[in-house]
Amino acid sequence: MRKKVYFAASIRGGRADAALYRRMIARIQETDTVLTEHVGSPELSVLEGGRDADAAIYAQDTAWLRECELVIAECTNPSLGVGYELAFAEKLGKPCHVFYDRRRTQLSAMLTGDAYFHIHPYAGEEELFAALDGLLR
Amino acid sequence: MRKKVYFAASIRGGRADAALYRRMIARIQETDTVLTEHVGSPELSVLEGGRDADAAIYAQDTAWLRECELVIAECTNPSLGVGYELAFAEKLGKPCHVFYDRRRTQLSAMLTGDAYFHIHPYAGEEELFAALDGLLR
Numbered sequence: 001m002r003k004k005v006y007f008a009a010s011i012r013g014g015r016a017d018a019a020l021y022r023r024m025i026a027r028i029q030e031t032d033t034v035l036t037e038h039v040g041s042p043e044l045s046v047l048e049g050g051r052d053a054d055a056a057i058y059a060q061d062t063a064w065l066r067e068c069e070l071v072i073a074e075c076t077n078p079s080l081g082v083g084y085e086l087a088f089a090e091k092l093g094k095p096c097h098v099f100y101d102r103r104r105t106q107l108s109a110m111l112t113g114d115a116y117f118h119i120h121p122y123a124g125e126e127e128l129f130a131a132l133d134g135l136l137r
Numbered sequence: 138m139r140k141k142v143y144f145a146a147s148i149r150g151g152r153a154d155a156a157l158y159r160r161m162i163a164r165i166q167e168t169d170t171v172l173t174e175h176v177g178s179p180e181l182s183v184l185e186g187g188r189d190a191d192a193a194i195y196a197q198d199t200a201w202l203r204e205c206e207l208v209i210a211e212c213t214n215p216s217l218g219v220g221y222e223l224a225f226a227e228k229l230g231k232p233c234h235v236f237y238d239r240r241r242t243q244l245s246a247m248l249t250g251d252a253y254f255h256i257h258p259y260a261g262e263e264e265l266f267a268a269l270d271g272l273l274r
Contacts, residue, residue, distance in 0.1 A: 012243040013215035048243045051250070058250025075217055078150035081245035083220020091228055106149040106185045108218035113188070113195025 003032045003136075006068035006094075008086070009039050012046050013079035020125070021074055024099075027129060028072065031136050035064040065089055072132075075100040075107060083110065090116050097135055099128060140169040140273075143205035143231075145223070146176050149183050150216035157262070158211055161236075164266060165209065168273050172201040202226050209269075212237040212244060220245065227253050234272055236265060 005028050009021045022040030029037075038044055048054065065071070071089045073082050075098050089096050095118070100107050102121035111117055120135075122128040142165055146158045159177030166174075175181055185191065202208070208226045210219050212235050226233050232255070237244050239258035248254055257272075259265040 010215070012245050046243055048249060049246070051252075051256075054246040054250035055252065056250070057246040061247065078147070078215040078217050079245070080212055080215050080217075080220035080223075081247040083217035083222075084224045084245065084247040084251075085220075086217075087221045087224030087228075091224075106183055108149050108216070108221065109186070109191040109194040110198065110218040110221040112185060113191030113193070114221075115188075115192065119188075 003069045004067060005032050005034050006064055006071045006085070006089070007034050007036045007039055008071060008073040008082045009075075010077040010079035010082060011039065011044060012048070013081065014077045015042075015044070015046060017074065017077050018042055018044070023125075024072070024074060024128075024132065027132055028136065032070075035068055036061070061085065062088065065094065066092060068094060070094065071096040072135075073098050075111065076105050078105070078108075083108070086111065086117065090114070099131070101128075140206045141204060142169050142171050143201055143208045143222070143226070144171050144173045144176055145208060145210040145219045146212075147214040147216035147219060148176065148181060149185070150218065151214050152179075152181070152183060154211065154214050155179055155181070160262075161209070161211060161265075161269065164269055165273065169207075172205055173198070198222065199225065202231065203229060205231060207231065208233040209272075210235050212248065213242050215242070215245075220247065223248065223254065227251070236268065238265075 025040040097118045099120045120131045162171050162177040234255045236257045257268045
């Protein structure tokens with residue numbers, strides 16, 4: 001049974017890791033369904049759309065958060081949106097798995113300090129994908 | 138009557154704007170009380186403390202979010218913690234004011250697209266402090 005996954009990662013906070021997001025999404029799609037496939041797209045706009053257009057993005061993303069069975073967040077690159085989405089998902093009681101490269105960043109205490117979240121620090125993609133496989137398979 | 142203000146800004150997401158945070162906190166303190174004065178300190182540690190130490194930070198910050206009457210967030214520098222805090226404050230029904238330098242960043246659609254938030258784009262500190270004064274006085 002394919003699970004519905006909300007994949008969360010930085011968009012306007014910075015796209016330095018966009019190729020990594022695409023590889024993670026492809027791996028999740030081998031066994032499950034990713035509602036937010038666009039997060040891995042190299043062409044994704046990172047510009048503000050104005051409050052009306054951004055309200056449509058907000059409505060879609062919060063609808064997907066309600067629909068999903070699982071949240072997987074790549075948090076190496078800081079992101080206001082991902083922080084918001086994780087708090088929103090926690091309130092809905094959705095299981096949340098947070099991945100970050102511990103060689104490249106220090107994770108927020110609002111995530112590491114919140115016992116609700118499953119935190120997966122990794123060092124390199126081999127560790128990351130092994131943890132992801134362990135979670136999904 | 139002095140209001141209790143929760144000032145939110147990036148810590149582990151990056152301290153490039155720490156001096157700006159300190160100036161904003163000092164301005165707010167002219168009329169009101171800032172529960173999170175440490176956010177402006179240049180000596181603040183940006184290292185993970187391990188899950189137990191980070192749990193103490195999380196417990197303190199969420200207690201202050203419950204206690205405050207108003208949230209003021211400086212969001213130019215992306216931050217997972219600030220995104221989390223804003224969603225948390227929204228759920229508590231606390232008024233939330235989001236400031237960011239529109240010349241330096243594109244704000245997340247999870248903030249600009251959420252009609253709950255009062256969004257204050259600014260271009261330079263003169264505009265920022267005028268908006269802050271308008272809000273508080």
